[in-house]
Amino acid sequence: MRWVKIKLIRESRPEWATRVKEKEDVSALLKRYYRFHDREEALIICLDNKNTPTHIHSLAVGSINLCIVHPREVFKVALLANAAQIIFVHNHPSGDPTPSGEDLKLTRRLAEAGDLMGVSLIDSLIVGENRVESIIKR
Numbered sequence: 001m002r003w004v005k006i007k008l009i010r011e012s013r014p015e016w017a018t019r020v021k022e023k024e025d026v027s028a029l030l031k032r033y034y035r036f037h038d039r040e041e042a043l044i045i046c047l048d049n050k051n052t053p054t055h056i057h058s059l060a061v062g063s064i065n066l067c068i069v070h071p072r073e074v075f076k077v078a079l080l081a082n083a084a085q086i087i088f089v090h091n092h093p094s095g096d097p098t099p100s101g102e103d104l105k106l107t108r109r110l111a112e113a114g115d116l117m118g119v120s121l122i123d124s125l126i127v128g129e130n131r132v133e134s135i136i137k138r
Contacts, residue, residue, distance in 0.1 A: 019050060019051050019052050020045075020047065020051045020052070020053065020087070021051065024132070026045065026087060026089065026123070026125055026132065027125075027127065027131075027132040029045075029053075030043070030089060030127060031127070034091045034127050037091055037093055038064065038093055039061055039062055039063055039064055039067075039093060040061070040062040040063065040064070040065065040066060040067035040090055040091060040092065040093060041058060041060070041061045041062070041067065041090065041091060042058070042059040042060045042062075042067045042069045042088070042089070042090040043056060043057065043058055043059060043088075043089045043090065044056070044057050044059055044074055044077050044078065044086055044087070044088055044089075045086065045087040045089060046077065046078055046081040046082075046083035046086055047083060047084060047085045047086065047087065047122070048083075048084055049084045049085075051085070051122075054081060054082070054083065055077070055081040055083070057077045057081070059073055059074060059077070060073070064093055064094075065092075065093075065094070067090055069088075069090075069106060071106075071109050071110055071113040074086070074088065074110060074113075075113055075114070075117055075119060078114075078117075078119045079117070079119070083119055084119065084120070085119060085120040085121070085122045086114065086119060086120070086121055086122070087121075087122055087123045087124070087125065088106075088107070088110055088121060088123070088124045088125070089124075089125045089126075089127060090103075090125075090126060090127070091126070091127040091128070092126055092127070092128055094128075095128050095129030095130070096128055096129075097126040097127060097128030097131060097132060097133035098126075098133065099126055099133060099135050103124075103126065103135060104135060106124075107121070107124040107135045107136065110124065111124075111136070121136070122136075123135075123136050124136055
């Protein structure tokens with residue numbers, strides 16, 4: 001049996017952590033990050049009540065067309081980061097950010113899990129070569 005102790009340490013907010021008002025703000029934040037990715041990578045952006053990023057975490061790196069993500073891992077990070085809300089982001093290395101059936105299914109599961117836990121999924125974004133596609137239509 002192992003005992004685990006988790007301790008959160010508050011640090012100063014990094015310079016890149018500016019308020020997120022729309023998906024283009026996230027796109028600007030991540031376009032350089034995904035620029036040379038040849039595989040899918042899923043990220044979670046944790047936000048406070050004022051939509052300011054407090055934490056960005058890489059959840060999984062997959063293959064050229066698949067990245068396995070489970071809501072359990074997403075919300076483990078969100079809860080440990082004390083997030084009020086989250087944005088789920090992943091890229092499509094093909095450059096086409098059109099959501100797949102699996103993308104839509106995962107987004108629904110994340111939204112439902114977030115509702116149960118009190119951590120809102122405010123958007124689910126797919127980063128393509130020239131644009132970002134929002135799965136959550138408002």
